Amino acid sequence: MSSFGQLISQQIPRLRRYARALLADPGTADDLVQDCLERAWSKQRLWRNEGDIRPWLFTIMHNIYVNDMRSLKRRPGFESLTAMAEPPGQERPESLLALQELERALHQLPDKQRQVLLLIGLEQFSYEEAASVLGIPLGTVMSRLFRARENLRTTLHGEQKSHLRRVK
Amino acid sequence: MNERQPQVTEQDIHAYVDGRLEPARHSEVEAYLNESDEARAQAAGYRQIDQALHTLYDPVLDEPVPPHLGIPANQGQSYRHLGWRMAVMLATLVIGAIGGWFGRGGLDGQPAQTASLFSNAYMAHVVYSPEVRHPVEVDAEQEQHLVTWLSKRLQAPVRAPVLSELGYQLLGGRLLASEGEPAAQFMYENAQGNRLTLFIRRNRQQAGDTAFRFDRNNGIQGFYWIDGELGYALIGEADRQLISRAAHRVYEQLALH
Numbered sequence: 526m527s528s529f530g531q532l533i534s535q536q537i538p539r540l541r542r543y544a545r546a547l548l549a550d551p552g553t554a555d556d557l558v559q560d561c562l563e564r565a566w567s568k569q570r571l572w573r574n575e576g577d578i579r580p581w582l583f584t585i586m587h588n589i590y591v592n593d594m595r596s597l598k599r600r601p602g603f604e605s606l607t608a609m610a611e612p613p614g615q616e617r618p619e620s621l622l623a624l625q626e627l628e629r630a631l632h633q634l635p636d637k638q639r640q641v642l643l644l645i646g647l648e649q650f651s652y653e654e655a656a657s658v659l660g661i662p663l664g665t666v667m668s669r670l671f672r673a674r675e676n677l678r679t680t681l682h683g684e685q686k687s688h689l690r691r692v693k
Numbered sequence: 694m695n696e697r698q699p700q701v702t703e704q705d706i707h708a709y710v711d712g713r714l715e716p717a718r719h720s721e722v723e724a725y726l727n728e729s730d731e732a733r734a735q736a737a738g739y740r741q742i743d744q745a746l747h748t749l750y751d752p753v754l755d756e757p758v759p760p761h762l763g764i765p766a767n768q769g770q771s772y773r774h775l776g777w778r779m780a781v782m783l784a785t786l787v788i789g790a791i792g793g794w795f796g797r798g799g800l801d802g803q804p805a806q807t808a809s810l811f812s813n814a815y816m817a818h819v820v821y822s823p824e825v826r827h828p829v830e831v832d833a834e835q836e837q838h839l840v841t842w843l844s845k846r847l848q849a850p851v852r853a854p855v856l857s858e859l860g861y862q863l864l865g866g867r868l869l870a871s872e873g874e875p876a877a878q879f880m881y882e883n884a885q886g887n888r889l890t891l892f893i894r895r896n897r898q899q900a901g902d903t904a905f906r907f908d909r910n911n912g913i914q915g916f917y918w919i920d921g922e923l924g925y926a927l928i929g930e931a932d933r934q935l936i937s938r939a940a941h942r943v944y945e946q947l948a949l950h
Contacts, residue, residue, distance in 0.1 A: 535819060537762055542753040546746065559762055627745045645711060646743040647750060652713065671703055678738035 529569055532578045533562060539579070539648065540586060546643050547590065549632055560593065561586040580650065583658045587640070623681060630680040638673035641666055646674075701725045706732060710739045755823055810917040811908040813871045814892030814926030817878050818913055821867065822888045822929070829865030829880050839866050843877040843893075849922050851893055853879045854946040859939050861889055889915075889929035889936065891943060896924045905940060907933070916940040920948060 540561060544554035564585050565572075572581060631639060644655040645666075656666045701722055708714050709722045726733045821828060831839040836853060844851045846868055853863050861881035869876040869892075876894035896919045905916045915928025915936050925947070927940045 531816070537758050538754045538756075541756070541758070541762075542750050545753045546750045555759060555762060562762065624745055624749060627742065628749055631746075642742075643746070647746040652708075652711075667704060667707070670707060674707070674739045674742060677742050678735070681741070682738065 529572065530566075533565055533582070536579055536582050537562070540582060543583065543643055543648055544586070546631070546647055547639065549628075557586060557590060560589050564589060580654045580658055583644070583648070583650070584660075587658055587660075627677060627681060630677050634673055634676055638669045638676065641669040642673035642677075645670055701732070706736050707739065710736055710743070755825060809872065810892070810894070810919075810924045810926045811906075811910075811915070811928070813869075813876065813894070814878075814890065814915070814917065814928050815910055815913055817869050817871075817876075817892055818890045818928050819911075821878065822880065822890055828882075828888070830867035832865035833863040835865075836863065843868060846875040847877060847893065847895055847923075849895055851877055851923070852947060854891070854943045856881050856889070856939050856942055859935065859942065860884060861939065864888075887929065887931055889927060889931060889939060892917075892926040892928070894924050896922055905937075905944075918944070920944065923947075 537558065540558045541554065544557045544561075545551060548554040548557060561582065565582055568585065572578065631642075634642070640659060641655055644650045644658060645652065650658065652663060652666050652670075656663045659666065705714070705718070705722050706726075709719060709726070714722060726736055831842070833839075833853075840852055843866060853866060855863070860883040862883070864880045864882050866877060866879040869878050871892075871894050874895060874897075876892060879891040879893075881889045881891070902921065903919045905918050907916055908914065912930055913928055914930075914933060915926060917924065917926035917928075918940075919925075925943065927936060927943055929936060
């Protein structure tokens, strides 16, 4: 293994996190990561050894996702919640409910909005990096981000309201 | 929207939440949020969403990486059966080659060996400090065994300094491979679960001791230095001043040896 392999290995956990959030199903998500790693290896010569390798890898993963994965039928994304280990004796039904609601809403977002939201809100890419990863103009990144956040906020807000007695 | 001052836009609120505003602009938007309930609720809502995303998906970062993801199927066959962690260990053998990744290789006139102290310590920190079940190879309860073993492998007296006055307890340590030679890592943890690692390896260069040098990468920062026959790096995701104090404590305790 080379230093290139080293660089890639380091990024695997974050590629997996993004893929999991994007696809919900862990198995499909890891398949996407696997494809991405193989593609990255084969394109190794194209990586100019400068700066952060993360946007480069995420761009590769995004392209595979667009070309190969979007057609795959996805299972609804609630598995990660049931798989999430709850600390014993610390059940938080309300917050868990809100999380569940958010995860559902996230996977109901249009693909394009979800990608932007995850790259920026979860992976902390800059708007410019997200634009480059997704191959879209900066303005499009922003408008998708705004819509994604407003969508989720409305969902969550509605959810909270319906679960709280009105105190006003 | 209508009653909002025209100079604070939708875009500003998002950029504010994402921490992408210049300090001056940040303050302006903050002042505006203090006045507008609606905008404040909006920003708080966006922030909540980001936090929820982290709560939902950050656990993936701590999951063990499935072995088949370590090395692509068409590469490095000879390593595949060793699994990902072992592959990373092997990779540290050639880690000296990655100097360029830090964007500077060695500082002017600074021997590459010293500079690579940080990068080697960084790699070991990144690999082992997130471990929940197996952060160390030998735990602190067997400290005597640990230091004897590591001293033997490094062929130099190695000790685990005490950092408890800074709130960090020794978890234990492990043997590492660094550029083809044995190296040691001691791991410390505070009550909040924050971890520091002390990386130690033999100093192969003729030149003598160095001052503390600071470096950081991806939020992990710390100090490295050479003292006699050993090179050290103390790093972690903690406040620079705290790490600085810890590095001085390490230096004092090990220099007395």
